[in-house]
Amino acid sequence: MWKDRYKIGVERIDEQHRELFQRVEEFLKATNDPQRTWEDKIEKVKETMNFMGEYVHYHFDDEEKLQEELGYPNIEDHKKAHEKFKKGIEEYIEKLENENYSEELVQEFGGKIMTWLIMHVGDVDQKIGDYVTKEREDC
């Protein structure tokens, strides 16, 4: 899933992004693997939801800290995008639990988390990258 064009040019953030892409990719491969039993898939879903619930907070906090250090101008808009992303994940964690990890809902979540992640890292986060590049050039 990961592509080099998603890099923003700050190593620690790119590393965290790669980790998120890796986890989502593993989730998608597992949940779409016809060889795996549904019980086995559910284990992977639970593992991913636990990871996502925590790691997204850690990553977004770190990214916001970086933005503060840089004096990044669009920090408030970016924080709103992070809040929306976190809320989306939290809603699915709850829904999946309530609906006993139905296949339909798991697949729906897979489609959404993949799209959200690519769009956030490939679009919204690129603006941090552009800002960092510009600051480096101005120095």
Place this chain on the structure above:
Amino acid sequence: MKAEYLNPFIEATNRVFQTMLNLEPEKKELKMEEDLITSNDANVVLGVTGDLQGTVIFGFPEEMTLKMVKEMSGMEMAEINSFVSSALGEVANIISGNAMTILHDENLSCDIVPPRIFIGEYKSFAVEEEQPLVLTLSTAMGEFDLNLFLKEKE
């Protein structure tokens, strides 16, 4: 309906396709239709409410849908399953959300009703007297249609 209402959707489609699929859609054909009918394999239908009201339909052939999901996920999918249709619906939802932001900058305040995905032909005849516009966009992964029917709030 005014053809200018297409522009925010074209701009948003270009941006999202560039980011998500590394594709640059090109305008191929613009038509006016009698009814909102799409014969594409996968259709994402979104409602618009607010200063503009109506329906947007993104219609994709199956082959293109599977290529898009392969580009995003790295996985070869054999058919449009729930994962594929959810991803497609979310791409259309993000495009439409971005189009709403552009409209907002033009002082038109609108919201999107979450997408519904129809596999196979979709028909809606509740289009009153005005005619919907259908724009065909061409990409390296195939051609798809953007059906738009929007009218100003009375």
